Amino acid sequence: MTDIKIPLRDMRFAMRELFDWDQHYASLGYEEATPDLVDAILEEGAKFCENVLVPLNQIGDQQGCTWKDGEVITPEGFKEAYQQFVEAGWPSLAHDVEHGGQGLPPSLGTLMSEMVGTANWSWGMYPGLSHGAMNTLEAHGTPEQKETYLAKLVEGSWTGTMCLTEPHCGTDLGILRTRAEPNADGSYAITGTKIFISAGEHDMAENIVHIVLARLPDAPPGTKGISLFIVPKFLPNSDGTVGERNGVVCGSLEHKMGIHGNATAVLNFDGARGFLIGPPNKGLNCMFTFMNTARLGTALQGLAHAEAGFQKSLAYAKDRLQMRALSGPKNPQGPADPIIVHPDVRRMLLTQKAFAEGGRMLILLCAQQVDRTHKGSEEEKKEADELLAFLTPIAKAFLTETGFESANLGLQCFGGHGYIAEWGMEQNVRDARIATIYEGTTGVQALDLLGRKVLMSQGELLRRFTKVVHKFCQTEVDNEALSPFIGKLEELNKQWGDLTLHVGAKAMENPDEVGAASVDYLMFSGYAVQAYLWARVAKVANDKLAGGSGEVDFYKAKLATARFFYDRIVPRTAAHAAAILSGADNLMELDAEHFAF
Ligand SMILES: Cc1cc2nc3c(=O)[nH]c(=O)nc-3n(C[C@H](O)[C@H](O)[C@H](O)COP(=O)(O)OP(=O)(O)OC[C@H]3O[C@@H](n4cnc5c(N)ncnc54)[C@H](O)[C@@H]3O)c2cc1C
Secondary structure (H helix, E strand, O other): OOOOOOOOOHHHHHHHHHHHHHHHHHHHHHOOOOHHHHHHHHHHOOOOHHHHHHHHHHHHHOOEEEEEOOOOEEOOEEEEEEHHHHOOHHHHHHHHHHOOOOOOOOOHHHHOOOOHHHOOOHHHHHHHHHHHHHHHEEEEEEOOHHHHHHHHHOOOOOOEEEEEOOOOOOOOOOOOOEEEEEEOOOOEEEEEEEEEEEEOOOOOOEEEEEEEEEOOOOOOHHHHEEEEEEOOEEEEEOOOEEEEEEEEEEEEOOOOOOOOOOOEEEEEEEEEEEEEEOOOOOOHHHHHHHHHHHHHHHHHHHHHHHHHHHHEEEEEEHOOOOOOOOOOOOOOOOOOOEEOHHHHHHHHHHHHOOOHHHHHHHHHHHHHHHHHHHHHHHHHHHHHHHHHHHHHHHHHHHHHHHHHHHHHHHHHHHHHHHHHHHOHHHHHHHHHHHHHOOOOOOOHHHHHHHHHHHHOEEEHHHHHHHHHHHHHHHHOOOOOHHHHHHHHHHHHHHHHHHHHHHHHHHHOOOHHHHHHHHHHHHHHHHHHHHHHHHHHHHHHHHHHOOOOOOOOOHHHHHHHHHHHHHHHHEEEEEEEHHHHOOHHHHHOOOOHHOOOO
């Protein structure tokens, strides 16, 4: 079986050659993030992921987590791997020095998360959720809360969770019921049931910090009446040690399709002591800090499964001998040719490659904006924040949809062997499937993009992005080498704006037009963003080749992938555009009673 290798060369291509992160770090004042240090971090991170986490991926799937009397045991080796992760200081990498962090750029944390996720997604969710809890406390916690909880999370000795979902409410958090009654000492008694809580109970750390949405007694109905609380599994003593058990218990674990190594818990809160974060009734606003971190984290999951499936199916396609090439034998000494000679297998491999490498570029573009929101000037922070608001739903939904498509194609390259557990390809498909659902389904991300981000800003957030694309096209319009890309990109960019105007105008008469167009609009947007990034790749690769770079094959492969993307993936936008233009009537005319007879 092929072991996953961390794609360091491609990561460096995206961060250095495409986005010039060395200069980006220097300009933001991250002096310690020197190229040498960044390289050392990547090398060490890759070693840990390849040597420790990759071997646990299939074990995690086979053993899963076990529940007994409220306690959860994680798969063999998970706990020890977490101890090594903590001892090496990985949880603190990109957090503030003030709270025990190493103060390195958040984007370096993203690179580490990519490596961890590609190696073993289920394991990576435990520290991944802590990361969201840390960001929430950093942004909204009181100084005491930061001292008590944040420092432990940064150290890694405690982990975090995100508790939103209840049995009757997932997408619609406005109807959540968990109650928070004030106690005399200023804390709150939290009562209710949360379901589907990732990393909600486990044996990997000494305490778990649940970040919980609940309602105060006098709260207004809907989303305006939700507050946010810290509810620790064990109440901390004043000296920071773990004290009395709090009234939150894991009632059971879900039996699920994939990510078996991660505990998906039902949590029963029975008058558990909780501590308010941020102002009363503003919990959803504060939780958005967590959700945005988690949305980018989930976008990464799409990339992780695309990369893992691609690597395995590529190795298999070079090795598996079946049939002869249509153009004559390529392995005349053997009984048949390796399947990589067949055009259809190449279609599947190149699609995965384009989505994995393209996904990485989009994630790094977002991660770069996160850095700017931390350290930039006020103007830069605002600009980065707005770009991130626009790109996050695209990254979350598009990369998880294409990640699942890639995982599926990876399995298909193996034929029947892909369907057999031994090779790990069916696990990759099962693990990838959840990513389009949690952290807001594709449908919900699409409404967020088209409704909130694009139409509610009167198209402004889209216009800012398309202006950047337009400027790039204008600069490169006379560049002969880029002619396969620039005209098409300019056309796509213009069509993006036209489609937006079209839906915006129709939505004034019928609000259902937004919902009817939204997923196609999001996918169109994803392909458009990727087309821009692949055109930039083509520019870098051409410049390198023209400049006499020694890595001729690497840059030629980039150019070939860019051409593949433009020739075979970009045409998908035409189908999405046609669906958008077809309007809402074809979806809405059928009476609910007439769907089946
Ligand atoms: C393995 C796993 C781990 C999870 N981890 C966590 C966690 O750590 N913390 C947590 O709080 N939750 C977690 N969740 C819950 C997850 O976030 C929800 O399942 C998800 O938000 C969808 O909610 P729902 O399941 O209630 O579906 P529903 O909200 O009932 O949606 C059902 C369908 O209707 C669609 N739909 C609903 N409303 C609209 C609308 N307005 N427009 C268009 N379509 C709509 C949805 O897209 C979906 O297809 C997890 C779930 C799973 C399965």
